[in-house]
Amino acid sequence: MVTIKSPREIELLKEAGNIVYKTHQYIKPFIKPGITTKEIDKLCEDFIIKQGATPSFKGCEGFPNAVCTSVNNVVIHGIPSNYKLKDGDIISIDIGACIKGYHGDSAWSYEVGNVNDDDKYLLKHTELALYEGIKEARAGNRIGDIGYAVENYANKYNLGIVREFVGHGVGRSVHEDPNVPNYGNKGQGLLLKKGMVIAIEPMLTFGDEEIDMDDDGFNVVTTDNSKAAHYEHTIAITDGDPIILTGEIKNGKE
Ligand code: MG
Numbered sequence: 001m002v003t004i005k006s007p008r009e010i011e012l013l014k015e016a017g018n019i020v021y022k023t024h025q026y027i028k029p030f031i032k033p034g035i036t037t038k039e040i041d042k043l044c045e046d047f048i049i050k051q052g053a054t055p056s057f058k059g060c061e062g063f064p065n066a067v068c069t070s071v072n073n074v075v076i077h078g079i080p081s082n083y084k085l086k087d088g089d090i091i092s093i094d095i096g097a098c099i100k101g102y103h104g105d106s107a108w109s110y111e112v113g114n115v116n117d118d119d120k121y122l123l124k125h126t127e128l129a130l131y132e133g134i135k136e137a138r139a140g141n142r143i144g145d146i147g148y149a150v151e152n153y154a155n156k157y158n159l160g161i162v163r164e165f166v167g168h169g170v171g172r173s174v175h176e177d178p179n180v181p182n183y184g185n186k187g188q189g190l191l192l193k194k195g196m197v198i199a200i201e202p203m204l205t206f207g208d209e210e211i212d213m214d215d216d217g218f219n220v221v222t223t224d225n226s227k228a229a230h231y232e233h234t235i236a237i238t239d240g241d242p243i244i245l246t247g248e249i250k251n252g253k254e
């Protein structure tokens, strides 16, 4: 069921989203060669708890850690481990936090040390694909308008779209209706209304679109081993521009 959030609920979602945003800002300087993904997870978890919140993903469908750390060819749901980040890696960190019963959800991809131009291209254009989707997230448009914008942008820059995983509603549960695919047709799908809160999250690859699941049942990897990026914001639909609950508009897209 797709729910419409009251202004009071939007304020609580903003509070949760802000904790997620602050956690990303906090972890950013630690993302350097030599740190393990488990250490990143622990730092994020401690920070979230210090804010009076709880990590949304811990225990969510059996996920064992606080945040997802997806390195290189891992698209999403990477389980933190003893892997030490290396110069030239890219890492997507997906953070969820819950406070007063409401969640925020945002993923961001980061460069580790010096990354090559292809990876810079992948990160830049996946981030911009997210903002293309966000621009369409307004009352009167439809879910398909968001997916179309993301897909169209990814196609333009020759990036593969992971289709098996999609964005979602956010509220009292970190994953709720509706599904928000990163592909679609203009003018089709659910009508967007003021007060809906959704996570838009393009997962783009530098190779083809095929994915596999690792044996651990969580790590989603690209079949051709190409690198993948993941950018996500939780946003509230209004009659005008959407409110980004988990951060700030970047890259002059305001
Ligand atoms: Mg997420």
Ligand code: MG
Pocket: 105, 167, 168, 199, 201, 232
């Ligand atoms: Mg999400």
